[in-house]
Amino acid sequence: MTYCCAIKVNDGLIFAGDTRTSAGVDDVRTYNKVHVFEFPGDRVFVLLSAGNLATTQAVIAQIRRDLDEPIVPMSLRLARYMYDAAEYVGMLSVNAQKTVSSQTQYSSVDLRTTFILGGQIQGEEPSIYMIYPEGNCIASSPETPFLQIGEHKYGKPILDRVIKPEVSLEDAARCALVSIDSTMRSNISVGPPIDLAVVPKDALQVTHKLRLDIDTPLFARIRDAWGRQLAASFRNLPKFDWEAPPVQGNLLDDEAPAA
Numbered sequence: 001m002t003y004c005c006a007i008k009v010n011d012g013l014i015f016a017g018d019t020r021t022s023a024g025v026d027d028v029r030t031y032n033k034v035h036v037f038e039f040p041g042d043r044v045f046v047l048l049s050a051g052n053l054a055t056t057q058a059v060i061a062q063i064r065r066d067l068d069e070p071i072v073p074m075s076l077r078l079a080r081y082m083y084d085a086a087e088y089v090g091m092l093s094v095n096a097q098k099t100v101s102s103q104t105q106y107s108s109v110d111l112r113t114t115f116i117l118g119g120q121i122q123g124e125e126p127s128i129y130m131i132y133p134e135g136n137c138i139a140s141s142p143e144t145p146f147l148q149i150g151e152h153k154y155g156k157p158i159l160d161r162v163i164k165p166e167v168s169l170e171d172a173a174r175c176a177l178v179s180i181d182s183t184m185r186s187n188i189s190v191g192p193p194i195d196l197a198v199v200p201k202d203a204l205q206v207t208h209k210l211r212l213d214i215d216t217p218l219f220a221r222i223r224d225a226w227g228r229q230l231a232a233s234f235r236n237l238p239k240f241d242w243e244a245p246p247v248q249g250n251l252l253d254d255e256a257p258a259a
Helices: 055-067 082-101 155-162 169-187 217-235
Strands: 003-009 012-017 020-024 027-030 034-039 043-051 113-120 127-131 137-141 146-150 194-198 207-212
Touching: 003 043, 003 113, 003 127, 003 169, 012 034, 012 043, 012 113, 012 169, 034 055, 034 194, 043 055, 043 146, 043 194, 055 082, 055 113, 082 113, 082 127, 082 137, 113 146, 113 194, 127 146, 146 155, 155 169, 169 194, 169 217, 207 217
Parallel strands: none
Antiparallel strands: 003 012, 003 146, 012 194, 020 027, 034 043, 043 113, 113 127, 127 137, 194 207
């Protein structure tokens, strides 16, 4: 399976995704799900994928072929708006599903793929779009400034509580990593390494791209700090009326703290 998320805040965009594609007892495979297409000074796109791997690879391959062709009706280089780019990827996805379906003998195979396309075209605001297998798409909103694909339910609560448009880009990136860590703890089909991409507003490029494994120092510290502080916060929750107050120790009258 997969878990990827994209976050839009006032300062820019964050993209994160795991790399696990199978998780058998003795067969763990990985595949890059964060795909970057940069045209410095003009536009930048990051494409996240979840679903059938053959369909995903067909879409990525066609995007790259269209970029290399001198004359094509549409490509990421030619899209005037981010919405146009999202519709273009949706069209490629629908066509790829039909092509892959005609090449397989197993009619029961699920060939659907869901994408998140984000980025910025010069003169337009940064944006992120969810692209469904049917080819249609929706954008994020100020009320929910993030999109998720794959095994999203385990990592959604932290995003709901933390992500707001005014959150800093770095805090949004940390939140994305915690969201993926929470998902990995609850679902073995989502696993490391984790890919993280940062696109500041108006930079028109990916300024930071990291691959983080479980033992990568930064990711290890974030996981450890989050676990310890979450446990500490739980211990400090309000007590029920019937609970005895915590024992402070046997203090003599003259040792009692002043009021």
